[in-house]
Amino acid sequence: MTDRTRTTGPTLRISGLTKSFGGVRALDGVDLTVPGGQVHALLGHNGAGKSTLIKCLGGAFAPDAGTIEVGGDRYARLSPRQSIAAGVAIIFQTLSVVDSLTVAENIFLGQEWTRCGRIDRRAQEEVAASLLARVAASCSPRDRVGELPMGQRQLVEIAKALSRSASVLVLDEPTAALSGAESEALAERVEDLRAQGLAIVYVTHLLAEVERLADAVTVLRDGRVTHHSAMSGRTRRELVDAVVGRPAPDAPGVTAGGAGQVAATPADGVPRVPRLLVNRLRGPGFGPVDLAVGEGEIVGLYGLIGSGRTRLLETLYGRRRAAAGTVRLGERTVAPARPADALAAGIALVPADRRRQGLFPRLSAQDNALLPTVRPLARHGVRALRGERRVFSALSQAVGLRPARPRLPASAFSGGNQQKLVLGRWINEARGVDVLLLDEPTQGVDVGARQEIYQVVAALAAERGTAVLFASSDPEEVVALAHRCLIVSRGRVVGELGGTGLTEAALLAAVHDADDNALPSRHVSEGAA
Numbered sequence: 001m002t003d004r005t006r007t008t009g010p011t012l013r014i015s016g017l018t019k020s021f022g023g024v025r026a027l028d029g030v031d032l033t034v035p036g037g038q039v040h041a042l043l044g045h046n047g048a049g050k051s052t053l054i055k056c057l058g059g060a061f062a063p064d065a066g067t068i069e070v071g072g073d074r075y076a077r078l079s080p081r082q083s084i085a086a087g088v089a090i091i092f093q094t095l096s097v098v099d100s101l102t103v104a105e106n107i108f109l110g111q112e113w114t115r116c117g118r119i120d121r122r123a124q125e126e127v128a129a130s131l132l133a134r135v136a137a138s139c140s141p142r143d144r145v146g147e148l149p150m151g152q153r154q155l156v157e158i159a160k161a162l163s164r165s166a167s168v169l170v171l172d173e174p175t176a177a178l179s180g181a182e183s184e185a186l187a188e189r190v191e192d193l194r195a196q197g198l199a200i201v202y203v204t205h206l207l208a209e210v211e212r213l214a215d216a217v218t219v220l221r222d223g224r225v226t227h228h229s230a231m232s233g234r235t236r237r238e239l240v241d242a243v244v245g246r247p248a249p250d251a252p253g254v255t256a257g258g259a260g261q262v263a264a265t266p267a268d269g270v271p272r273v274p275r276l277l278v279n280r281l282r283g284p285g286f287g288p289v290d291l292a293v294g295e296g297e298i299v300g301l302y303g304l305i306g307s308g309r310t311r312l313l314e315t316l317y318g319r320r321r322a323a324a325g326t327v328r329l330g331e332r333t334v335a336p337a338r339p340a341d342a343l344a345a346g347i348a349l350v351p352a353d354r355r356r357q358g359l360f361p362r363l364s365a366q367d368n369a370l371l372p373t374v375r376p377l378a379r380h381g382v383r384a385l386r387g388e389r390r391v392f393s394a395l396s397q398a399v400g401l402r403p404a405r406p407r408l409p410a411s412a413f414s415g416g417n418q419q420k421l422v423l424g425r426w427i428n429e430a431r432g433v434d435v436l437l438l439d440e441p442t443q444g445v446d447v448g449a450r451q452e453i454y455q456v457v458a459a460l461a462a463e464r465g466t467a468v469l470f471a472s473s474d475p476e477e478v479v480a481l482a483h484r485c486l487i488v489s490r491g492r493v494v495g496e497l498g499g500t501g502l503t504e505a506a507l508l509a510a511v512h513d514a515d516d517n518a519l520p521s522r523h524v525s526e527g528a529a
Contacts, residue, residue, distance in 0.1 A: 009036025009197030010071030017066035026052040028223040044220035059083040089161030099146030104128040131159040151182030275467035281325030286491035293467040301471040303488035309471035317349040318342040346434035358422040366406035416449025438470035475504040
């Protein structure tokens with residue numbers, strides 16, 4: 001955490017905040033104090049109450065009891081307009097900027113400056129320029145927001161908040177859609193805003209961000225504050241235990257890694273023949289790529305955003321057309337031209353954007369989880385409803401679905417449990433696959449659910465022999481889940497880490513070195529730093 005001189009601004013103080021929905025208590029007497037000039041990390045499972053708390057601050061929900069105090073002004077509830085007037089600004093994961101408008105037009109949207117009955121664009125652009133400078137944005141007031149990278153769009157949103165004299169800034173999973181470089185730039189802006197005296201509530205699942213930025217941390221679980229402490233002296237293990245509510249289980253162990261066309265040697269010491277073999281595969285934005293994943297092996301693809309990881313997975317799944325190369329599953333050569341071809345061959349994909357590409361929000365949890373299973377279970381063309389309920393019940397228990405309510409719409413579940421529904425399609429007892437592709441498998445998922453998903457994937461590989469290939473931009477996740485990892489840069493596999501050499505430091509060094517120097521394909525040996 002950077003030590004720099006800070007200005008003390010207004011304090012945010014939440015006292016006894018309570019909110020229930022249909023008899024379910026989402027917030028239960030929550031207390032939270034964030035002084036000006038402090039970054040306060042808010043952690044907890046999906047469904048712990050973080051979103052409800054944020055929406056009470058923003059005026060979307062009216063609390064049943066308790067008070068919200070900003071700078072000495074106390075409120076029993078806030079309307080959206082009152083929240084803005086009080087100095088509260090919330091930057092959600094889904095940004096509210098309008099792509100078709102300029103940066104200046106977005107900043108002043110709803111509070112336009114007029115002169116002689118017309119919008120004073122010159123004055124707006126001058127003020128917008130000063131606000132952009134305050135957050136160190138590189139865009140111009142006249143740039144179209146839709147043409148900006150995600151990191152710059154987020155800074156525009158923050159500049160808009162500052163234009164309304166915000167003294168309390170709430171950042172909800174601010175780096176979920178950012179590259180490593182953009183995340184680093186945002187962290188520097190957060191430090192700047194803290195030094196300017198803002199009280200900052202930082203909601204995240206990434207503990208590395210908490211360690212770097214937070215002055216204090218509060219953990220919610222089941223709507224209650226279960227942990228509060230200063231960050232000084234806190235270890236990562238203590239944070240994980242606080243979020244999980246019990247000593248966290250150890251992540252799956254890392255076994256020795258292999259190279260080239262031979263799959264890794266697992267813990268039993270017996271080399272395995274590759275189940276997935278990719279040879280000189282090319283497609284739009286990547287290639288040529290050679291890789292192998294053995295039976296029961298979990299291989300990571302690690303690289304910066306834009307490295308080609310997702311394009312490779314989507315090509316293997318048939319969502320994109322390959323330009324050249326071959327894909328083999330065991331002794332069979334396959335060429336998926338569409339997802340249906342891949343599924344028929346035994347290849348399934350869990351996409352990164354589960355809400356848009358993986359989930360049917362209005363369908364029930366059971367229907368979402370058993371979509372590919374309904375036909376195999378059916379008898380003479382009639383759905384086997386009893387069989388479906390039995391399979392869903394076993395699946396819910398296996399993945400730790402909460403709540404395990406088959407008829408509840410998927411939209412009512414937290415992000416982590418939605419991911420379990422999508423993952424469950426390919427791991428239930430009636431529908432297995434030979435190769436499982438995962439793109440950012442725990443993006444936007446809390447610490448506890450991450451551990452459960454890791455255990456499910458590890459068990460799938462160990463017990464069924466499924467070959468797992470996953471792409472991730474989180475080095476901590478790669479170390480926790482992968483037996484070995486392939487470094488991807490500019491559409492090519494440029495290195496490999498495994499065994500004792502598979503560490504966060506080694507991953508970061510390898511990917512940044514490769515991206516900076518466009519290295520040819522190479523093998524990073526075990527123990528490399």
